[in-house]
Amino acid sequence: MVIVEEKCMQSVPPPPYFPNASTLPPPPFPGEHRGVAKPSDLPPHLLLKIVYMTFPQTPGIDEGKIERQRKTLCWLSTQLRSVNRSFYIACEHVLRSTYLPAYNSMIRPPYSSDPFPFSSSASTSSCDTLQRETKVLDLFIALKVHEDVMVDDSSLHLEREDSFKDLFDLMQPRSRLEDLVRHYGVREGVVHTNPHGVNASPSSSSMFRVNNSGIGSASTSKWTSDLAPVPFSALSISFSPRRVGLVLTASGRKRTIVDVARTRDEKLEVTAKKLVLQLKVWLSDGPR
Incomplete structure (x- = not known):
């Protein structure tokens, strides 16, 4: 049995019903209202993960998984990366890493290529790089995603060998x-x-x-x-x-x-x- 003294209970004042003006309100509402969060407010690694999750992993009714993924790459290039800066950076990361091997395979000897040098300044914006060959890579990606989708959509579409001629005969060696x-x-x-x-x-x-x-x-x-x-x-x-x-x-x-x-x-x-x-x-x- 616990005996509670009434005097001790009355000597302790109850907690205040309202916090002092100088203190912050209790959680989960610290600070002022920040507004509605947007997808672009996410950390870069989470936004990149979301972009990767847009790629289908199963075949469709009339098309295979590879064809669906190529359409997703075209969607990233023509639509999603135009939303804002955050989506642009995430989409460019996916597109450039995907098509860089195909780009390097078309470099004609004795020319060399280095669209992403390790010596780039960390302070340089990824949207505004000094490396001029990076712009040629982006042009190649824009053309390549279109050609891939056209080939998948119609067997009558033939990829022309001279489609990339100007890129790799003139623009790539000049920018490099x-x-x-x-x-x-x-x-x-x-x-x-x-x-x-x-x-x-x-x-x-x-x-x-x-x-x-x-x-x-x-x-x-x-x-x-x-x-x-x-x-x-x-x-x-x-x-x-x-x-x-x-x-x-x-x-x-x-x-x-x-x-x-x-x-x-x-x-x-x-x-x-x-x-x-x-x-x-x-x-x-x-x-x-």
Whole structure:
């Protein structure tokens, strides 16, 4: 038997019915109302898991599992990734990892490929990468998903061999060469990737110092140690099997500042090093 003293019970005040204004309300309602949660608010790994779960694992009535999955890939490319940034990143992860082996199999020797370099800056947005070959990969994916669905839907549709000709004869080696020029140019101090520019940027007169033929001067004058690097965003490549030019764009004008010869079996790495070397000569020879 437990004897409860009435005096002890009365000496303990009851808990307050309302919390003090300075304290937070009890759970499960901490803090202020955050609004309705959206799928894009999920952590990236959970959103990626949801995207993967959209792929069918069983065959349909008139189509197999592979055909249904190809239609899902087409849906990711044409619709789901356009919802918002979060879905775009998740869909691009699935699409690029799926079609990268097919993309690499179509690289033509002696060309090389590296759409996802390990040296990429962690601060660079995955939606706005410096690697220009990544855009070519995305174009390949957009064309490939369409061709795959068309082949599955109709036996009369024949995949043309020249569908990817422009991509791998011109766009892929050109974008890869631009990425190599950026890599070697930054290492040599003649190219910069800072979006806000550098303290000593080349003037318009020095950037457009060209000879009568329209090709940038590349004399063997003495190199200086304080070369002002050129922004990579202003550089592009004019590509052909026999000659390659480095094009500089400023104030709405395009000029070929460096032009070098190449052979058909020459590796892109060799061509990029020659372009960077001539760019260094052009910068040192131009007026400061």
